[in-house]
Amino acid sequence: MKAINADLHCHSTVSDGLLAPADVVRRAHENGVELLALTDHDELGGLAEARAAAAELGLGFVNGVEVSISWGDDQTVHIVGLGVDPEHAGLRAGLESIRSGRDSRAARMAAELDKVGIHGAYEGALKHVGNPALISRAHFARYIVELGHARDVKSVFDHWLAKGKPGYVNHAWATLEDGLRWIHDAGGIAVIAHPGRYRLSGAERLEMYGMFRDLGGRGIEVISGAHKADDVAEFAHIARKFGFLASRASDFHGPGESWIDLGKLPDLPDDLTPVWTHF
Numbered sequence: 001m002k003a004i005n006a007d008l009h010c011h012s013t014v015s016d017g018l019l020a021p022a023d024v025v026r027r028a029h030e031n032g033v034e035l036l037a038l039t040d041h042d043e044l045g046g047l048a049e050a051r052a053a054a055a056e057l058g059l060g061f062v063n064g065v066e067v068s069i070s071w072g073d074d075q076t077v078h079i080v081g082l083g084v085d086p087e088h089a090g091l092r093a094g095l096e097s098i099r100s101g102r103d104s105r106a107a108r109m110a111a112e113l114d115k116v117g118i119h120g121a122y123e124g125a126l127k128h129v130g131n132p133a134l135i136s137r138a139h140f141a142r143y144i145v146e147l148g149h150a151r152d153v154k155s156v157f158d159h160w161l162a163k164g165k166p167g168y169v170n171h172a173w174a175t176l177e178d179g180l181r182w183i184h185d186a187g188g189i190a191v192i193a194h195p196g197r198y199r200l201s202g203a204e205r206l207e208m209y210g211m212f213r214d215l216g217g218r219g220i221e222v223i224s225g226a227h228k229a230d231d232v233a234e235f236a237h238i239a240r241k242f243g244f245l246a247s248r249a250s251d252f253h254g255p256g257e258s259w260i261d262l263g264k265l266p267d268l269p270d271d272l273t274p275v276w277t278h279f
Contacts (some may be wrong), residue, residue: 003267003268004034004035004037004190004276005032005033005034005035005263006033006034006036006248006274006277007033007036007037007248007249007250007252007262007263007265007275008035008036008037008039008062008064008080008082008191008247008248008249008276009037009039009064009066009080009193009194009221009224009247009249009250009251009252009255010024010028010036010037010038010039010249010250010251010252010253010262011024011039011040011041011066011251011252012024012038012040012046012050013046013130014040014043014046014130014131014134015040015041015042015043015046015066015130015131015134015136016041016134016139016253017040017197017253018253018254018255018257019033019254019255020046021038021046021047021049021050021053021242022049022050022052022053023035024038024050024252024262025038025050025053025054025057025059025061026053026057026182026275027158027261027262028059028262028263029057029059030046030053031261031262031263031264032263033059033103033262033263034059034060035060035061035062036050036054036059036060036061036262037045037061037062037063037064037082037249038050038061038063038064039064039065039080039081039082040065040066040068040069040134041066041071041078041134041136042065042067042068042095042102042134043065043095043099043100043101043131043134043190043275044063044065044084044086044091044092044095045131047063047064047086048086048239051063057234060193061062062083062276062279063082063083063084063085063086063188064080064081064082064084065080065081065086065091065095065188066078066079066080066082066181066193067079067080067094067098067165067174067179067183068098068173068174069173069174069175069176069179069183070171070173070174070175071176071208072200072204072208074170075198075199075200076171076173077176077192077193077198077208078193078194079176079179079180079183079190079191079192079193079212079217080190080191080192080193080221080247080248080249081182081183081186081188081189081190081191082188082189082191082219082275082279083187083188083189083279084183084186084187084188085112085186085187085188086186088185088186088187090182090185090186091182091183091186092175093184094174094178094179095182098173098174099133099134099172100218101171101172101173102130102133102134102135102136103133103135105169105171106122106125106135106136106140107122108169109121109122109137109140109161109167109169109241110122110125110140110218112166112167112168112169113140113144113160113167116147116160116166116167118144118147118153118160118167119201121140121143121144121167123149124140124143124146125139125140125142125143126139127143128143129141129159134207137157137161137167138253140156140160140161140167140254141153141156141157141161144156144160145278151193152257153257154187162171163199166169176208176211176212176215177215180212180215180216181215182215184216189218189219189245189275189278189279190212190216190217190218190219191209191217191218191219191220191221191245191247191275192209192212192217192219192220192221192247193221193224193249193251194221194224194225194226194227195220195221195231195235195238196224196226196227196228196231196234196235197225197226197276209238209242209244213242213243213244217244218244218245218275218278219244219245219246219247220235220238220239220244220245220246220247220249221235221247221248221249222235222236222239222246222248222268222269222272223246223247223248223249223265223266223268224249224251225249225250225251225252225258225259225260225265226249226251226259232266232269236268236269236272238271240272245272245273245274245275245277245278246266246268246269246272246273246274246275247274247275248265248267248274249265250262250263250264250265257271263272
């Protein structure tokens with residue numbers, strides 16, 4: 001099967017990306033992407049604009065979303081839903097329930113940052129938000145960079161916003177069961193996003209993969225902007241072991257802020273079944 005340039009995980013200003021949905025599509029097209037999924041965090045609002053831009057350019061487009069999930073002891077994981085119906089009432093209601101908790105989390109984060117000398121973080125983060133209901137750690141990170149406390153967003157996460165750091169607060173997102181049910185009821189395929197980023201033991205990972213599969217989860221991001229060569233080998237093995245479809249995804253948020261640009265990814269290993277063969 002001929003490899004195609006598919007990028008099935010990226011973000012726009014509708015969540016925590018830097019480009020408007022149509023601009024994300026145009027950049028993907030310029031980079032040679034042939035099939036794109038916009039997967040904003042817990043939000044479907046950018047899909048219509050992105051889909052229209054893709055149709056104008058003749059670029060294959062998949063409706064997507066990235067769902068925030070609580071797993072185990074204070075671990076957040078992300079599940080990408082691909083091929084979802086953005087008008088599905090159950091999916092829309094579920095995502096609204098997740099978004100409703102973001103503002104209270106942001107207020108708690110700002111209070112923690114204030115204790116270590118980063119003042120006005122809530123108001124500062126809001127300056128970087130397109131949709132206030134989707135205020136996130138990335139928006140806080142951009143404000144902290146703006147203040148001159150760090151050279152880039154990644155450094156902010158490393159020193160202030162990751163688990164165990166001063167600005168991190170625990171938060172209950174959706175359960176894995178609920179997240180997968182919303183995706184499946186909306187006609188989508190569920191994919192584990194950037195598995196290399198989760199701080200889980202080997203046993204915890206296997207438990208998560210098994211539960212995900214048992215709940216009907218179908219795919220895993222083998223190729224991700226966050227993955228190094230060793231990660232790709234590991235998650236290709238997991239795809240084979242659990243019978244997962246393989247996804248290829250940049251997790252692009254914006255120029256100069258992401259691990260890799262749209263479509264600038266290596267191909268999937270030849271023996272894996274790409275998730276896009278099931279759309």
